[in-house]
Amino acid sequence: MSDDTDARHAEKMRKIKAARDKMMQTKTEEKGLIMVHTGPGKGKSSSGFGMIMRCIAHEMPCAVVQFIKGNWDTGEKTFLRERFADECQFIVSGEGFTWETQDRARDVAAAEAGWAKAKELILNPDIQFVMLDEINIALRYDYLNIDEVVEFLLTQKPQMTHVLLTGRNAKPELIEAADLVTEMSLIKHPFRDGIKAQVGVEF
């Protein structure tokens, strides 16, 4: 690379830095966020667990309520329960995917129990981050009432507490209420080529 190109690069980067620094000066507010990870792609739950890792690192007490993935032995459940039980409460309310149980009344009861526990954790002033994993599935099938969930989040969530709600097909009411919504889209997936869910990657 010539000196000329290097100089132009330095000038361009200087301008980007100035613009970015100026923009960042306007970002001064802190508040607890209502976050949603939705869409058909990978990463909705795993990025939540990445945030849980960050919370533990920063000594922010946190909690996970799993609504649907009940009886799987996932890496994240083992990891958090065995090594970080003090830092992160890990609650399981579901009992496997709903098509495994084939019993709507039991699914509704499990979802309601999970939501009761979720409210308790969110209201706990010591807990700063609560992940409601796969709650969107419970909302989609009307195991939980969307209006009640949204109203609780908007009116009763402590101001500085972050709540992350994951799962496909997030309801429009939740997206409307949320501060941060990310959609994970599937561009390419190895399932199409006969590759099964693999340890470390999917669970």
Next chain:
Amino acid sequence: MSDDTDARHAEKMRKIKAARDKMMQTKTEEKGLIMVHTGPGKGKSSSGFGMIMRCIAHEMPCAVVQFIKGNWDTGEKTFLRERFADECQFIVSGEGFTWETQDRARDVAAAEAGWAKAKELILNPDIQFVMLDEINIALRYDYLNIDEVVEFLLTQKPQMTHVLLTGRNAKPELIEAADLVTEMSLIKHPFRDGIKAQVGVEF
């Protein structure tokens, strides 16, 4: 809910389970995946760290090479270096975002050093998962040669090793070569309302 609705629900769920079980029987192959997380939304790196959590839980040795986010004190860096140095090597090759350094030659040298280390980790038969965090930025600015990276992944990566490449603007050559590509899209972001990057959520 009436008994009739419950019965219809059970029947519908039975059919979904049968279809799903049949589909899953065709997913039998295992292989090390080339995975890409791209797009402007949140969750590209954090879901990678969620997968690192899963690997540690399953006692799969893993590694992270960070190409761009060099000198930040992120939660994930603290967490993995202080608590899981044996399970997960954590290499930093970058020295902050490129607009912070304003020195292209130094950025290129840092990216090349990171890529050399990445190749060594990927070729190490004891390591099962390697995350190349923000390498797409280094590729986008041509700090690294995309053809060389893709050729290495396709021809030299051990068959069972997973490699995850993150960052916006993944190059088409990489998407073509990958087994699994997820795009994180921004539906709503609190930056727009003046909220700054917050501990536990963003770093």
